[in-house]
Amino acid sequence: MCSVVQLNDIYLQAFAKQFHLTPDDLDMHVIYDVSHNIAKIEEHIVDGKQKTLLVHRKVGWLVKCRP
Secondary structure (H helix, E strand, C coil): CCHHHHHHHHHHHHHHHCCCCHHHHCCCCCCCCCCEEECCCCCECCCCCCEEEEEEEEECCCCCCCC
16 A cells, blocks of 8 residues: 555656656655545435535545555
């Protein structure tokens, strides 16, 4: 399984290869990282009635990394 840090490194290596540059030459940085745990107040119909609910969504990623 890959971490976000490992995925970012893979993306950086791919960009460097595509543009024939080193990763340092690209000067690319993560400027925004999406949380894997998100809770939002949402409106949903439950048992035929409109309700205001706090909905929690947990995002899970399973990505195979190269060794």
